[in-house]
Amino acid sequence: MLSGAAALLALLLLLWLRYSLIWLGIFLGLTFRTEGASTAIQVLVWPIAFASNAFVAPETMPAWLQPVADWNPISATATATRELFGNATGITAAWQVDASMWLAIAWPLVITLVFLPLSARAYRRLRH
Numbered sequence: 001m002l003s004g005a006a007a008l009l010a011l012l013l014l015l016w017l018r019y020s021l022i023w024l025g026i027f028l029g030l031t032f033r034t035e036g037a038s039t040a041i042q043v044l045v046w047p048i049a050f051a052s053n054a055f056v057a058p059e060t061m062p063a064w065l066q067p068v069a070d071w072n073p074i075s076a077t078a079t080a081t082r083e084l085f086g087n088a089t090g091i092t093a094a095w096q097v098d099a100s101m102w103l104a105i106a107w108p109l110v111i112t113l114v115f116l117p118l119s120a121r122a123y124r125r126l127r128h
Contacts, residue, residue, distance in 0.1 A: 002086055010084040013104045017077045020108035021045075023115040030122035054078040073111065076103030 028044070029037045049055075051065060052074035058066045069075055079100035 006084040006086075010081040013077055013080055013084075016108045017073060017104070020073075020111035020115070023112055023119055027115045027119040027122060030119060030126055033126070048072065049074055052078060073103075073107035076100050076107050080104035 025041050028041050031037075032040055051068050052072040053069050054074055058069040058075070061069055076099075080103070083100060
């Protein structure tokens with residue numbers, strides 16, 4: 001049975017990843033500054049999502065794509081939330097399951113630490 005604390009933590013991990021990706025989107029939007037910015041963002045987001053373990057186990061991917069899926073921030077969060085919800089992941093790489101919680105916390109932190117200051121700087125340049 002799923003505990004309320006595990007469900008809350010899973011939800012927080014999903015929101016944490018989304019928060020960090022918002023800063024990436026803000027940075028790209030401020031950088032492109034055109035109506036085509038949303039299209040450019042979507043062109044970048046979809047390949048990242050599909051090159052994760054959210055839809056397919058990395059073991060079934062081509063050999064060159066497996067490391068990309070293993071180290072994808074979406075993969076870490078998907079694996080961690082699956083574990084918290086008590087669902088089987090279908091992932092056989094033990095390190096990915098063992099480290100998924102830490103990676104699900106660390107990846108959004110790194111993304112935020114990179115793109116929040118870049119977004120602030122791009123916004124300041126836009127205002128001057």
